[in-house]
Amino acid sequence: MHSNFLLIAPLALTCLFVFSQIGQSLSQEELEIHGYHFHTYFFQTNERNTQEALAFRDAIQNQIDNGFLGNCRLNRVNLAPVGPHPIGSYETCCNKTSISPALTFFMENHGNLSILLHPLTRYEVMDHTHRAMFLGEKLPLDVSVLSEDLAENLDLCLPIPSGNDINAV
Ligand SMILES: *[C@@H]1O[C@H](CO)[C@@H](O)[C@H](O)[C@H]1NC(C)=O
Numbered sequence: 703m704h705s706n707f708l709l710i711a712p713l714a715l716t717c718l719f720v721f722s723q724i725g726q727s728l729s730q731e732e733l734e735i736h737g738y739h740f741h742t743y744f745f746q747t748n749e750r751n752t753q754e755a756l757a758f759r760d761a762i763q764n765q766i767d768n769g770f771l772g773n774c775r776l777n778r779v780n781l782a783p784v785g786p787h788p789i790g791s792y793e794t795c796c797n798k799t800s801i802s803p804a805l806t807f808f809m810e811n812h813g814n815l816s817i818l819l820h821p822l823t824r825y826e827v828m829d830h831t832h833r834a835m836f837l838g839e840k841l842p843l844d845v846s847v848l849s850e851d852l853a854e855n856l857d858l859c860l861p862i863p864s865g866n867d868i869n870a871v
């Protein structure tokens with residue numbers, strides 16, 4: 703009896719600790735996914751690859767305009783690495799209501815292009831690492847420029863006033 707207790711007590715305490723940590727770690731509000739980013743990558747010094755990416759971007763814009771990707775919007779084209787992104791890129795931001803058609807469209811049409819898909823929560827680093835996925839080849843990101851906790855500065859997929867231009871960086 704006594705030796706059993708000595709064995710079980712530490713185990714029970716460990717379990718209690720683990721479960722209390724799971725319960726406390728993130729609240730529902732902190733876990734909420736507000737939307738998604740699809741980052742399309744291309745080798746900006748490769749003319750063919752860049753043209754494929756720009757043509758794909760036109761196709762995305764068409765789907766936004768015809769309503770299939772109605773709750774998505776495009777951000778500008780980056781012709782150089784920017785933020786965590788190692789090569790040329792552009793972002794499509796989709797509200798969570800658009801995730802299903804957006805996934806369908808990107809899966810079926812990304813061609814030779816790598817796409818990073820990540821959720822938008824308060825936790826930018828986690829969103830770009832453990833919670834992220836790639837279509838096509840996976841690329842390394844520099845997450846050191848991202849914030850661990852954005853708190854109130856969430857990306858809500860709001861329209862970007864000067865969103866449609868090309869950014870040479
Ligand atoms: C996403 O949702 C927010 C809040 O409802 C809205 O203001 C924004 O315009 C939406 N973005 C798109 C691209 O539909």
Ligand SMILES: *[C@@H]1O[C@H](CO)[C@@H](O)[C@H](O)[C@H]1NC(C)=O
Nearest residue numbers: 750753754811812813814815
């Ligand atoms: C993908 O790359 C191959 C080989 O370079 C090329 O033939 C094909 O046209 C490319 N696909 C698209 C959608 O551009």
